[in-house]
Amino acid sequence: MPMYEFKCECGEVTEELVRMGTETIKCPKCGRKAHKILSNCTFSLKGGGWYADGYAAKKKS
Template sequence: MPMYEYFCGHCSETVERLQRTPAEEIACPRCGRQAKRMVSIFAGGGTPAGGGCAPAGGSGFS
């Protein structure tokens, strides 16, 4: 069962939940308000922002 992370903007609480299907938001266990689901970092599968193919130093370029 996949795990989903939720973040409460009211008290900055991070909640991890094992759920079969993700919910848009859950009740924050700390303050009882709405905690919204965080977007998975690995969902895109891309490289970090600003990343290039070649290293900045450059080795054996000439």
């Protein structure tokens, strides 16, 4: 299984091993949905295939 990073609205970033296609997990800190961050290596440079919130999430600190 691939490892992905998920970022919650609360700012918590969590690494999880999840199945392909998993878009959200439950944030361990606040229990809300954390959304998958698309890393640069899996980013499609052709564009069009990724979500706006994935794009916004890549500017993590």
